[in-house]
Amino acid sequence: MKSRILASSVLLLLLCSGCGANSQHLRRLRVSKQCQGCSLERADLKSAVLAGANLRGSHLNRADISGANLFSADLNHASLVGANLRGSDLRVANLSGANLSETNLSGADLSGANLQNANLSGANLENADLSGANLLNAQLIGANTKGANLADIQSEGAIGLGMEEPKAIQ
Secondary structure, eight states, X not given: OHHHHHHHHHHHHHHGGGOXXXXXXXXXXXXXXXXXXXXXXXXXXXXXXXXXXXXXXXBOTTOBOTTOBOTTOBOTTOBOTTOBOTTOBOTTOBOTTOBOTTOBOTTOXXXXXXXXXXXOTTOBXXXXXXTTOBOTTOBOTTOBOTTOBOTTOBOTTOBSOOSSOOBOOO
């Protein structure tokens, strides 16, 4: 009997491994757009309107934030490891010190974004717009920048940014 209960408990834990987002934090974010230091792992924020949101220091690892509006959002020191931000609007967002390793940012608009000291190692930035972005001291080791607009970026001290000429999208 005890072994059945233990097995059932383990199964429930495994099934709920995708239930990482704190429901109170999700509610707070949706109502007030203020969720500093929140636990939003694996959250479904697809196409969410979060322009100007405060997500400083929040944990959004493996969250689906594809197609979301994060215009001018504050994601300073947020953790977005493995998150899906495909096609999201991150114009002039503050992502300084954020961990964006292995994140899908393909087709995202990061124009004018602050990515200073951000970790973008292994990130997919294919066809992303990074024009005018601040990439000072950012880590881009293994990042895919194929087709990305890197016009007018600040990249002093950036590690791993491709040696080929950036492609400016007209």
